[in-house]
Amino acid sequence: MTSYYFSIIGTRDNPVYEFEFSSFKNSLAMSTSTSVPGKSQFSASIKEMLPFISNSSLDIIEDAQWTTNLFYLGKIDSFYGLLVNAFITQGNIKFVLCYDVSNGTTQKYDDSSIKQFFIEANDLYVKCLLNPFYSVNDAIVSPDFDLRLKLIAKKYL
Amino acid sequence: MKLYSIYILNKAGGLIYQNNLDPSLNRLTANDYLVLAGTLHGVHAIAAKLTPTIVGKDSTSTTSGTDPTANNALLLSTGKVQNSNTNKTGLGSIETDLFNLYVFQSLTGIKFILITSPNPILQKQHEQASETFRHLYVLYSDYVMKDPFYSLDMPIKSQLFDLKVGELAALV
Amino acid sequence: MSNDNIILPSAASLSTLSIADNPKSGFGYNPSLGPLSNTITPESSNILLNRKTLSLTPTSGNSIYDKNVNNKKINEINLSSLSFLFCEAVNWTHRNSKGIQDLETRLNGLGYQVGQRFLELIKLREGVKSSKREIKIIDILRFIHGTFWKSIFGKTANELEKSQDASNEYMIIDNVPLVSKFISIPKDYGNLNCSAFMAGIIEGALDSSSFHANVTAHSAPIDGVPLRTVFLIKFDEQLVIRESLRFN
Numbered sequence: 001m002t003s004y005y006f007s008i009i010g011t012r013d014n015p016v017y018e019f020e021f022s023s024f025k026n027s028l029a030m031s032t033s034t035s036v037p038g039k040s041q042f043s044a045s046i047k048e049m050l051p052f053i054s055n056s057s058l059d060i061i062e063d064a065q066w067t068t069n070l071f072y073l074g075k076i077d078s079f080y081g082l083l084v085n086a087f088i089t090q091g092n093i094k095f096v097l098c099y100d101v102s103n104g105t106t107q108k109y110d111d112s113s114i115k116q117f118f119i120e121a122n123d124l125y126v127k128c129l130l131n132p133f134y135s136v137n138d139a140i141v142s143p144d145f146d147l148r149l150k151l152i153a154k155k156y157l
Numbered sequence: 158m159k160l161y162s163i164y165i166l167n168k169a170g171g172l173i174y175q176n177n178l179d180p181s182l183n184r185l186t187a188n189d190y191l192v193l194a195g196t197l198h199g200v201h202a203i204a205a206k207l208t209p210t211i212v213g214k215d216s217t218s219t220t221s222g223t224d225p226t227a228n229n230a231l232l233l234s235t236g237k238v239q240n241s242n243t244n245k246t247g248l249g250s251i252e253t254d255l256f257n258l259y260v261f262q263s264l265t266g267i268k269f270i271l272i273t274s275p276n277p278i279l280q281k282q283h284e285q286a287s288e289t290f291r292h293l294y295v296l297y298s299d300y301v302m303k304d305p306f307y308s309l310d311m312p313i314k315s316q317l318f319d320l321k322v323g324e325l326a327a328l329v
Numbered sequence: 330m331s332n333d334n335i336i337l338p339s340a341a342s343l344s345t346l347s348i349a350d351n352p353k354s355g356f357g358y359n360p361s362l363g364p365l366s367n368t369i370t371p372e373s374s375n376i377l378l379n380r381k382t383l384s385l386t387p388t389s390g391n392s393i394y395d396k397n398v399n400n401k402k403i404n405e406i407n408l409s410s411l412s413f414l415f416c417e418a419v420n421w422t423h424r425n426s427k428g429i430q431d432l433e434t435r436l437n438g439l440g441y442q443v444g445q446r447f448l449e450l451i452k453l454r455e456g457v458k459s460s461k462r463e464i465k466i467i468d469i470l471r472f473i474h475g476t477f478w479k480s481i482f483g484k485t486a487n488e489l490e491k492s493q494d495a496s497n498e499y500m501i502i503d504n505v506p507l508v509s510k511f512i513s514i515p516k517d518y519g520n521l522n523c524s525a526f527m528a529g530i531i532e533g534a535l536d537s538s539s540f541h542a543n544v545t546a547h548s549a550p551i552d553g554v555p556l557r558t559v560f561l562i563k564f565d566e567q568l569v570i571r572e573s574l575r576f577n
Contacts, residue, residue, distance in 0.1 A: 005364070011537065020364040024378070037378060038369040051363075065539075066575050069461040090452040090462050091445060091537040126453045127393045129446050136445050136537065143357035143385035146367050148394045150356070154377050303412040303511035305419035306518070315513035320555060 001025075003040040004157055005050040005098040006149075008125065010137035013058055015051065016093070017140040017149075024154040038154065042100070046082070053077075054096040057084045061094055071122070072115045085111075087118035091136065095121055117156040124148050158285045159274040160326045161256060163293070164190075167310040168266030170198030174313040178326040197248075197270060201260060204248040250286070257282060261290040269293050289329055296321045354385055399454055405483065408510075415508045419523055429518055433525040437544075440529025441536075448534040451480045466499075466564065466572055469540055473531060474501055481530065482507045486560075497564040501531070502549075506558045514548075522546040524558045531560055541565045 001022050008017040020040040042050065057077040064073045065088055077084035079098075087095040095118050128134055128145050140146075161182060165174035172194035177184065185193070251258040252275065259271045269290055276282040300318040301307055307315065348361040355373035359366035369377075376383060384390060418439060426432040452460060455476065463469035474489040482503075492498035506524040514521050524546040532544040543563045550557050 011539075015360070017358050018364040019358070019367055021369055036369060036371045036374045038374045040368070065462075066464055066571070069464050071462055088462070089449055091449045092539050093449075123399065123453060124394060126449045127396070127398055129449055130393060130398065135442065139358065139360035141358055141360070143354060144389055144392050144394050146356040146358055147383070147385060150367075150369075150373070150377055151380075299412075300511050300513070303409070303416050304513055305416040305423065305523070306513070306515050314515060317511065317513040317555065 001041065002099050002101065002157075003042050004153070005040070005042070005054065006121075006153070007051070007054050007096050008121075008140065009054070009058065009094040009096060011092045012137060013055065014137060015139075016137065017145075018051070019146075019149060019153070020047070020050070021150070021153055021157075023157055025157075038150075046100075050098055053079045053082060053084065053098055057086065057096060058094065061086050061088060061096075064088075065092075072118055074111065085114050085118075087115075087122065089122060089125070093125065093136075095125075113156045117152060120152045120156070121149060124152070158276050158282055158329060160289070160329050161272040161274065163322060163326075164194055164197070164268075164270040164272075165297070165313065166194050166198055166268040166270065169310065170195050171310065173311065174318075176319065176322055178323070197260070198268065201247040201262075201268065250283075252279065257286075259286040259290070261287075261294070263294060267297070269297075285329065289325070292325050293322070296325065354383070356385055398450065401454060403480070403483070408507075411508070412511055415523075415526070416512075418526075419512075429521045433521060433545075436523065436525040437529035437532065440526040440531075441533035444530035444533025444535075445537045447477070447481060447530065448537055451477055454480070463538060465576060466540060466568070469535065469538055470499055470501070470562070473534060477534060478503075492561075495563075497566060497569050499562045499564075501560040501562065502557065503527075503560070504554045504557050506546075506556060509556065509558070520548060522548050522558060524560070527558075528560050531562065535562070540568060542568075 003022040004020070006019045006021075007015055010016045020042065021038050022040045024038050040047075056079075060076045061073060064076060064086075071087055071089065073086045073088060075083055076086050082098050082100050085097045085099075089095075097114060097118070124145060125140075128140055128142065129136070131142075134140070134142075160178045162178060163174070163176045164172060167173050172191050175190050175194075247262065248260050250260065254275060257273045257275050259273070261269045261271075263269070271286055271289060271293075273282075273286065276285075296318060300315055300321055301313050304315055304317075307313065348359075350359055350361070355367070355370045355376075357367060386392075419436070422435045422439065423432055426435055452462075463472050470489060474486045478484070478486045478501075486501045486503045488500075488502040490500045490502065492500060503524075506527055508526055509523040512523050514523070528544040528546040532542060535542045535544070542565065545561050545563075547559045547561060548557070549559045
């Protein structure tokens with residue numbers, strides 16, 4: 001099952017939000033197993049590398065930012081079997097998704113569902129930004145945001 | 158009808174705005190304008206006291222809005238702005254051979270005073286005056302009340318208000 | 330291990346959440362803890378799979394996250410209420426300011442945040458699928474002059490011009506700036522212009538799109554248009570260099 005690490009990175013390359021999970025697809029079929037559906041299955045050594053992997057892709061994102069006028073940048077980087085997809089908003093907020101495909105996965109790598117996930121995450125981000133108590137580059141600590149994001153993660157990934 | 162001049166008085170009777178719209182008028186000294194405004198304010202108040210019995214009698218008849226308190230209640234419930242014709246709480250108008258003077262008092266006690274040329278058809282003149290008051294009141298609430306640099310009851314110095322009053326006078 | 334002297338790289342801002350604040354509901358990101366704070370637990374996994382409604386915060390039942398902010402229909406608000414609100418905003422700013430320059434700076438700062446937020450919202454409303462990110466100076470200026478202005482002020486700005494003197498200066502001209510429609514500046518306030526608030530909105534939008542600029546509002550009345558205001562946009566020098574490197 002694919003594990004994912006999603007992070008929102010602010011304009012000063014600061015993390016605003018992070019979330020680790022794994023695909024919910026097929027998780028019901030495997031519910032007999034002891035593992036929790038949706039819990040990320042990154043190994044401990046990978047886990048601590050994840051923020052570094054996302055941040056190291058920022059240079060590539062910044063380059064792509066000025067060469068294409070699309071919001072969704074697609075797959076931009078890979079790191080020992082971990083792929084990195086990115087999305088950037090007009091306000092220069094980056095959405096980065098790292099995921100492993102090597103982990104004995106049978107799930108098809110699906111670009112359009114990742115794109116859809118990013119688009120809906122952007123929708124949530126804009127709503128978060130409408131909160132007068134939230135300002136750009138603050139960490140998003142809202143439990144409501146977290147719940148909605150997890151729901152769209154479950155829906156698309 | 159020709160507009161000669163416009164006065165605006167605050168609720169204490171102080172002159173907060175004066176504009177001579179007819180350039181042929183003789184200008185008075187600033188002090189004279191203040192005295193004039195104070196006098197009008199006083200006359201307006203005295204006029205309300207002159208006919209207390211008539212006001213009382215009228216309030217018993219079916220025509221509503223003559224009793225000041227009933228009038229206010231009606232205004233609050235219907236939200237209709239009183240016009241110069243229903244404003245019977247004081248001096249409403251003075252008509253002479255040389256000029257006509259009209260007074261309109263807003264709910265908050267701001268008095269707008271128009272001095273105009275006399276018109277043989279009096280009925281039409283009243284309509285025109287109340288129409289002008291309506292426009293003037295709108296200008297006052299827009300360009301004076303929404304100006305952060307204006308403090309209540311102080312003289313109006315807004316250039317925009319001046320400009321709009323000039324445009325209004327040209328239309329009348 | 331003591332709780333309060335660990336600093337994790339994911340602690341981005343001066344949040345009031347400390348490392349001890351692990352959310353009990355299993356939802357809610359804590360920057361002091363990083364992804365550990367909102368990891369999937371058996372309980373939260375169960376909630377997600379069964380789509381239970383749950384009340385996480387006092388406002389959960391009526392949360393903005395469940396509302397559609399994407400509708401293209403323009404919701405108009407009353408100009409009078411806006412004017413009275415802005416009037417009080419200017420008064421409040423005026424009370425706190427030390428001078429005319431300071432007052433303008435503060436108004437600019439008020440607008441800045443509005444610009445940052447509106448930029449993302451308007452791009453969202455344009456539709457992320459169909460619209461494009463603006464990556465060129467002239468494109469972002471057209472966007473601000475057109476779509477952006479129309480969404481906020483209900484009409485497009487009157488003119489967009491390039492400065493004759495400097496290559497990094499542009500001007501957006503509005504004949505009747507919405508917020509200062511009813512405002513006359515007293516003579517002893519010099520060349521104060523309350524549209525500094527609108528300049529702040531533009532600056533916020535440009536800055537967050539990485540077009541760093543200084544935006545100032547100047548009154549430039551002409552006959553019959555007493556409120557005509559020029560918004561002077563002065564981009565960073567580096568920006569012009571970046572543009573020439575990228576697109577030439």
